[in-house]
Amino acid sequence: MHAKQKVWLWNAVFVAAIIAMGFAVYLSGKKIDYTWRWERLLPYVVNTEPQNITAPRDGTIEIAPSGKQVTVVMDDGSEPLVIKKYSQLLVSDGDLVFEGDTVAQLEQWQIGPILEGLIVTIEISVYSLVFALILGLIVGLMRISANPAARKLAIFYIEIIRGTPLLVQIFIVYFFIGTVLELERFTAGVVALSVFTGAYVAEIIRSGIQSIPVGQMEAARSLGMSYPKAMVYVILPQAFKRTLPPMAGQFINLIKDSSLVSVISITDLTKAGREVVSGSFAPFEVWFTVALLYLLLTSSLSWGIQRLEKRLAASD
């Protein structure tokens, strides 16, 4: 009973500390001369303004008898504009419209630049994660290979990548390799991130494989398995399980590091945030939102990996 009461007490202390911190943030927000305008941020996340549908060229309006479909027949005989979805019609049958006239309005939510940036961040992280995993697996296996050339190449790669800053690597990939191979920004970003993360993944995989007792490889080989088969069916499945926690950490780092690709003008979440700040004049609100979105990504990743760990723990 006594121990249980103490746990409750300390949980209460935790909640109190969090509330105190929140209050401190609130107070400091009050103290500085800053007007919080969260409502300004909304259009940049989700745009709820009705959209105008305009005539691309001069033409005549034709409304189908059912009233469901509006067609703008072009005077120059080019492809007519067919509008099937609208919420409010601003013209009637037979009206003449000129280029740029608003024909109808559509009330539909549209994703704003911040969500677009979030999607780019997710895309770049997923691509980099997959490539980093493949690259890391290959280099990790080379690192423990008996072949000196493979082993030394792996060490060379790992040391170079871990010894230089990611930001510098992004510049080199974009300005040097990107120029030579004519890479797009997005590709250059993915290449830089996967090459960087791959080096760390290789070390994680190497330590994972080396943590498996030698007897496992011996047992597999003595059953007649070749080295690759023993790796695939016996060693790697066990190593994979052990590497999950450090791997989760590495991939969370990958998501956060992806913010650095904004320096080569990829409009990811961070760059979108910068752009929205200059449009909305609400820097505090924007950066808090951006941070929250990153937190959402990283925490769902670590939640997913924890689920996987639990499922693989069946044989423990």
Place this chain on the structure above:
Amino acid sequence: MTNRNEDMIVATRVDKFYPGGVHALKSVSARVKRGEVVVIVGPSGSGKSTFLRTLNQLEEIDSGSILIDGMDMYARGTNINKLREDVGMVFQSFNLFPHKTALENVMLAPLKVANRKPDEVREHAKELMYKVGLAERMNNYPSQLSGGQQQRVAIARALAMRPNIMLFDEPTSALDPEMVGEVLDVMKGLATEGMTMVVVTHEMGFAREVADRVLFMEEGALLVDEKPDKFFDNPPHPRLKQFLSKIL
């Protein structure tokens, strides 16, 4: 049956050095005939495990030759993986695959190495689990089994490849005393069926009862190769006499 097939293992003047210059095996020569059970004993560090492990090339040798069922292990063109399919091995520390159930442990190599049909492999694996007395524990993971049970699964796993030779590397040394018997019983059963076996062990009772011949190794050299009665009752080598007086 030709005479060549009668010799399942022929080791001739096998030498091995460990890195650092330790002379682990000193010109060891031994023969094992089809269906024979040969037990190797000796003090720790005598090279008996090392010698056993050279018989499926878990340890490479520096000179000499080893023939398994007429195949020269170190000849050009010998496929070591093929050769190992014919030589089952049981380890002191079981080395079961912890991420697979007992039955999956037994099924893995026949499926992935021998490419046998899954249904046939499953049936054979179940038979083997029954044979080692673990039909009830087939779907347990190794962590849910006792040491003796794990070792019996390991024996079933080695038998699943239908080997002609079984090597046992101190199979009962890591077991609690009450579990030694169940593993030895399975091994005795195998010997009765005519399996060719090489066993490194400290179980002198097993050696006396089951072995056709007993070898004594010390400091990397093979000193005695005798039938069990003479080996134990009338030791032909002074070092063996010393060894036996310490353990019996």
